[in-house]
Amino acid sequence: MQRFRCANCAAIMESADLSPACSRCGSAVVLESEARPDVRRGELEAAPAGVWRYRAFLPAVNQEQIVTLGEGGTPLLRAERLGRELGLQKLLIKDESRNPTGSFMDRGATVLLSLARERGIKECTCVTTGNLGASLAAYCAKAAVDSRVRVHPNTDQGKLYQMLAYGAEVTTMSARPERRVPPRSLAVTAGNPFLLEGEKTTAFEIVQDLGWLPPDAIVVPVGTGGHLSMIWQAITQLRQSGLIGSSGCRLIGVQVEGERGSAGKRGGSAAPRGASLTELEDSEPYFHRKAAKAIKDSQGSPISTTESETLAATGLLARTEGIFAEAASASVIASLNEATRGGLIHRDETVVCVVTGAGLKDPRAVSRVARETRRVAMGSPYLVPVSQIGGTKLALLRLLSGRSGYGYDMWRQLRSERPITTASVYQHLEELEALGLVRREGAVTAKGRERVVYELTRRGTEVLRMATTLEQRP
Numbered sequence: 001m002q003r004f005r006c007a008n009c010a011a012i013m014e015s016a017d018l019s020p021a022c023s024r025c026g027s028a029v030v031l032e033s034e035a036r037p038d039v040r041r042g043e044l045e046a047a048p049a050g051v052w053r054y055r056a057f058l059p060a061v062n063q064e065q066i067v068t069l070g071e072g073g074t075p076l077l078r079a080e081r082l083g084r085e086l087g088l089q090k091l092l093i094k095d096e097s098r099n100p101t102g103s104f105m106d107r108g109a110t111v112l113l114s115l116a117r118e119r120g121i122k123e124c125t126c127v128t129t130g131n132l133g134a135s136l137a138a139y140c141a142k143a144a145v146d147s148r149v150r151v152h153p154n155t156d157q158g159k160l161y162q163m164l165a166y167g168a169e170v171t172t173m174s175a176r177p178e179r180r181v182p183p184r185s186l187a188v189t190a191g192n193p194f195l196l197e198g199e200k201t202t203a204f205e206i207v208q209d210l211g212w213l214p215p216d217a218i219v220v221p222v223g224t225g226g227h228l229s230m231i232w233q234a235i236t237q238l239r240q241s242g243l244i245g246s247s248g249c250r251l252i253g254v255q256v257e258g259e260r261g262s263a264g265k266r267g268g269s270a271a272p273r274g275a276s277l278t279e280l281e282d283s284e285p286y287f288h289r290k291a292a293k294a295i296k297d298s299q300g301s302p303i304s305t306t307e308s309e310t311l312a313a314t315g316l317l318a319r320t321e322g323i324f325a326e327a328a329s330a331s332v333i334a335s336l337n338e339a340t341r342g343g344l345i346h347r348d349e350t351v352v353c354v355v356t357g358a359g360l361k362d363p364r365a366v367s368r369v370a371r372e373t374r375r376v377a378m379g380s381p382y383l384v385p386v387s388q389i390g391g392t393k394l395a396l397l398r399l400l401s402g403r404s405g406y407g408y409d410m411w412r413q414l415r416s417e418r419p420i421t422t423a424s425v426y427q428h429l430e431e432l433e434a435l436g437l438v439r440r441e442g443a444v445t446a447k448g449r450e451r452v453v454y455e456l457t458r459r460g461t462e463v464l465r466m467a468t469t470l471e472q473r474p
Contacts, residue, residue, distance in 0.1 A: 002059070004029035004193060007229070007290040018115055018186055018194060028191035028226075028287060031059065033233055035240035041212060044204075044243075049073030051107050051201045057237060058111055058197055065118040067143040069100040071110050072201055076209040076352070081320040086336050090350040092215070094206055095323055101162060102358035103326075104202060104227060105135035108195030113139040115194055116186055121145060123185040127173060128152065130159035131357055132190050137166035153452060154440075157430060158361040190223075191287065196230045203234035206352055207244060214249035216349035217300070219332040219339070221356055222253045225287030231354075232294035250300035252344060253291060254335045256328065257306050301344050305334040314359060326357035392420065393428050397437065397456065397464045404441050406451035429454055437463055 008027035437460035
């Protein structure tokens with residue numbers, strides 16, 4: 001039995017379950033952290049780099065049951081060029097995109113799957129928008145555990161391809177389950193306490209790489225609030241264990257305006273773009289209290305950025321430091337100017353930005369960054385010539401000319417003139433979006449399902465105009 005504390009109501013409970021929830025309010029729980037005064041710095045420094053270097057602070061698991069792909073041990077890089085651009089003298093990047101599947105989630109997956117294999121779990125399931133499913137599928141493959149993933153309609157193609165490549169059985173959230181859940185099956189959410197235990201090793205590595213001196217500030221995407229909370233828990237655990245002194249490290253939690261909750265609300269002059277951290281993410285909103293408390297206890301601050309600022313920061317980070325980050329990860333870079341102007345960080349302080357995921361996992365971000373940064377003359381103003389846009393894609397562009405629409409409705413209009421499946425229509429729309437020719441306008445409910453609504457971009461309108469001109473030539 002292990003002791004857990006509810007992230008919402010702070011109730012204490014004991015459980016032997018690998019996916020426990022609060023018995024009082026049903027919210028997510030975290031393992032109660034323990035001080036380890038018996039652990040010495042030299043022992044940690046002598047151990048091989050990676051998540052399991054910090055076994056003394058992780059749930060106990062037999063050595064022979066550990067499932068690892070070499071996660072953790074990611075570099076803490078001095079960002080001198082980016083620092084000069086932003087006026088920060090000691091800016092560092094903790095590059096979590098170097099993990100095996102390209103995100104920090106691998107730190108948690110190695111811990112959870114090691115425990116799952118030790119307990120004879122035969123199958124793991126999850127509902128995901130991306131990184132959790134990709135990471136879980138990879139570590140299930142390594143552990144010889146079946147993985148079944150239900151994906152959100154907005155799941156990025158790169159992450160979906162990862163899940164399929166790792167052998168996961170993938171279905172959409174709208175699909176009706178047609179099977180019984182077998183015994184020894186484990187349902188996993190982003191709020192799983194054993195995933196979180198692995199994620200706190202991000203902070204252990206930062207502090208150790210800085211000579212056991214925490215930085216002045218750590219800037220991290222809020223996400224579910226779990227990673228941010230565990231970074232603070234790790235620093236607290238190190239202090240209680242006597243491995244570091246009292247810490248003046250502040251946490252800056254970053255969200256992109258438009259995400260769930262009120263984190264995108266702009267604050268007054270005393271709190272630039274301050275966020276109240278009301279709700280954080282569909283997958284697990286229960287960490288808002290713990291995240292807010294971590295920020296408060298560290299004397300840090302929430303802050304928000306806009307989507308356009310975040311996309312610009314993705315390109316800036318890539319051009320100055322050679323790190324291509326997922327858009328949500330680049331939000332930490334986008335927040336720095338505002339944080340500096342608002343006095344949340346100072347120009348001579350040691351600041352660590354945690355980049356949580358790799359950019360190539362999000363093809364839409366790839367196309368947007370390419371569009372923003374492209375300066376190469378190509379003989380045509382378009383990255384993809386009209387001749388490379390097939391008949392089906394052109395038909396979809398014409399259906400969206402002067403109006404918006406959703407995939408199922410467009411399929412109904414197209415099927416009378418060509419044999420095509422709904423899956424094919426959605427695939428073409430994804431590819432058009434990746435090319436920057438259409439964008440998502442919002443969502444509507446039709447026939448009891450939520451439908452993503454698309455519209456033409458300016459570039460899509462120009463491509464359609466050019467295609468029409470070419471067709472009219474003799």
